[in-house]
Amino acid sequence: MPIRLLDDRLISQIAAGEVVERPASIVKELVENSLDAGACWIQVDIEHGGLRRIVVVDDGCGIGAGELELALARHATSKIDSLDALEAVASLGFRGEALASIASVADLRLTSRTSAAEHAWCVDAAAPDRARPAAGDTGTRIDVRELFARIPARRKFLRTPVTEFTHIRKAFNQLALSRFDVGFVLRHDGNEIARLAPARDDTSMRQRVATILGAGFDEHVVAVDEQAAGMRLTGWVATPGFSRGQADRQYSFVNARPIRDRIFNHGVRLAYRDRLHNQRHPAYVLYLSLDARQVDVNAHPAKAEVRFRQSRLVHDFVFRSAARALAAVEATPHPAREVALPVTDIDCSGPGAGSGTAAPTTPGGPMPGPSRSFDWSSAPGVAQRRAAYAFQSPPADSRSTADAPAREETAAETETVPPMGYAIGQLHDIYILAQNAHGLILVDMHAAHERVLYEQLKAEFSSGPIQTKRLLVPETLSLSEAEAAAVEAGAEALALVGLEITRSGPASAVLRSVPALLARSDYVALAYDVVAALGDGLRGADGVRDSIDDVLADMGCKAAVKAGRRLTIAEMNALLRDMEHTDRAGHCNHGRPSWIQVDMAGLDRLFLRGQ
Structure with missing residues (x-):
């Protein structure tokens, strides 16, 4: 076949493959244009998963009648006019190819009105030079019908309407998180799926985040707000207790632009390195602000990826900021939370982490195994701790805890009750029950011991061979x-x-x-x-x-000690003391909580005392 020039229509359809992958791509491009137009409200209507129809309506500045035809032309934009402007672009859309690409693979109708116009004007992509008067408020309405109808080879690769709408919902959520000051509405086949009012304060912002990521995220959320080297990182990260089996709750933004960036994500992941293990993924919503000249937003056809001019600096800043927020919440107790029963107040923060340093035991201490005898009493340091707290520890061969309440009541009256208190028994050889000055503590002995061992091994490794x-x-x-x-x-x-x-x-x-x-x-x-x-x-x-x-x-x-292993009171107390001197003792290596606190007020409510 001889070499020849392709016609303009075929060129546009080939180029559209970089912009329009599926209906969600159209929603993303159109909503980004609405955001650039200064819209305060954006409404997205979907029919049949976007295969049949996509309508995006905004109340932005609109497009003048004389520019409607140019808006549908390839590489026509009002957002950049020079290379310098491209290097510092702050708008979401700037290539001038979205509308032209969409029009080449679907039927598109553009209706718009500026605040100075008496009425709206409408134009069809099939005849862009024939603009006509139309009814409409200030803003823009774009109606896209029958995606890939003229390109059957592309249409057959689309999934079912349900699957395609799932992708649309993900794109919608990402855009809604990028701009809290804008209201969003999503409808599918006539049913309203989501309505998010503009959020301008911390409470309403948190409410939008909880609506999109779920109440579980909001219950484990930690605020991030750090500045350094001309950069600022804000947003929220979830404690390890909200870790996920997949990375479906990770949202990152650079200068309000939704992105997927390996450097950014690795920095956040590194902050969880000692808190999450195996295949668990953290959840977060983070916003990085920096000079537009320090980031290249023209690195990906769909503008989903960026390149940082100082990638190492960005990586380290993101890592330190996220790690500092997580460390702060472990050092400072969380507000009481209600879990399981509405009458119990739970505090899942890590005990004794405020010291910021681990206190590793001397190498060689015996540790429990699944089939070996466990003798915690011979571990280095345990003898000293037992002597210090001898008044609450029974003989090593005693399994009776009949006098435990009396011992613990006496201990609670002293001024030296440690944060984790003293053990009073073991529940089903899985959980340790302890009493401190505030009430009842329940400890998952495997999770707690796992963290203690891990931190001891790390401390030993970092100090030398x-x-x-x-x-x-x-x-x-x-x-x-x-x-x-x-x-x-x-x-x-x-x-x-x-x-x-x-x-x-x-x-x-x-x-x-x-x-x-x-x-x-x-x-x-x-x-x-x-x-x-x-x-x-x-x-x-x-x-x-x-x-x-x-x-x-x-x-x-x-x-670590396994479920089913029966411990003595002395062994339980030795573990509690180790937890008090271990960083991040509030969670095991897999992100599960290792202990919870039920205060006396919660217990009183449970038994209706004083009512």
Whole structure:
């Protein structure tokens, strides 16, 4: 086939593929134009998932009758006029191709009126030079019908109306979060799906966020407001208790522009590194403001991605700001929250985190395993703590707690009651019940111990090489060939976390030493779990460094005391004291809360005391 020039219509239809991917793309482009026009209210009407019709109406400045035809032309815009303007563009739309691209793949009618005009004017994309008078208020109305009707090859790749409307709803939510000062209405097949009034104060903003992200997010929200180096980060992040199995509650904006940026998202993710583990994802709504010249918004055809001129500076600023907000909420108790029963006030903040420093125990302390005997009393430091609190600890071989209430009442009357109080019993060998000056504390012993172990391992690792204990009789590990290869490639990383594992055959390895802190745990099962979890993550020096925290978190989780393990009062109190000296003790490595507080007022309401 000889080389030839394509006709203008085919060129427009090919170019439209960069702008119009599905009905949600049209909604995004049209609503962004409405926002640039200064609209205070924007209404979106959808029919049949957007396949049949999309109507966007705003009360913005409108388009003059003499510019309607030009508005539908390719690369025509009022938002930039030079390269300098492009480098500092602040508007959402600026390429002048959205309306032209939409008109090339669907039927489009544009109706608009300026405040100075006596009436509105209307034009069809099929005949842009034939504008005619029409009825309408100040603003713009764009009616798009039969998307891809003239391009069957594109239309067959669209999903069902339900799926397409789901994408529209996501785009609508993202746009509604980008501008709180604008009201939004969404209708589908005649039914009003959402109506969001303009929000101009913190309370109404939080209400809009809760409407879009759910009440659960609002209950776990932490405000962010940081400034540095000409940048400002505001918004909200959720505590680890609201972590998600997928990244469906993550909204990021740069200069009020919705974006997806790897640098930005990684900075936020890094702030949760010690708080979330495995495949959990944080939830957040964050707004970054900076000089428009420091960000390139022309990096993606759909303007969904940006490039920062100082990406490392942005990354570190976002990381520090989010981490500081999360650390502050762990150091300062949350307001009481009502959970489970409407009469109970719950405080899920981390105990004793205000110190800001971890107090690791000496390496070598025994830790519980799933099948080994657990003797917390021999751990370094526990003897001293037991002596200090001997008045509330029964003999180690005693399982009776009959005199616990009397002991705890006496302790509560002293001025030295620690924040986590004193243990009074164990519920179904899963939860520790403790009493402090405020009321009842319930502790998930596995979650709490998991965090304590993890922080101890991190503190030991950061202070130098982890102390190890060499096994008198090395253990042989039966592995798959892939796992054996991973052990051989990751020997250096395994040694950094105190595990000496060497490959001894095509599908076998030998475990020769383990971290001294975990020497009395089921270290064979731990070694299998760590090897299985590492895979290719330890290849190369960068992979080693990036995987250290994950390995330590895995080790802490596997070695922590399990449900069903019966503890003595002394062992429970030793765990409570460790929690008081552990950073981020309010949540385990997976983001689950490790303890809750039920105050006396909540208990009184539960039993109707004083009513």
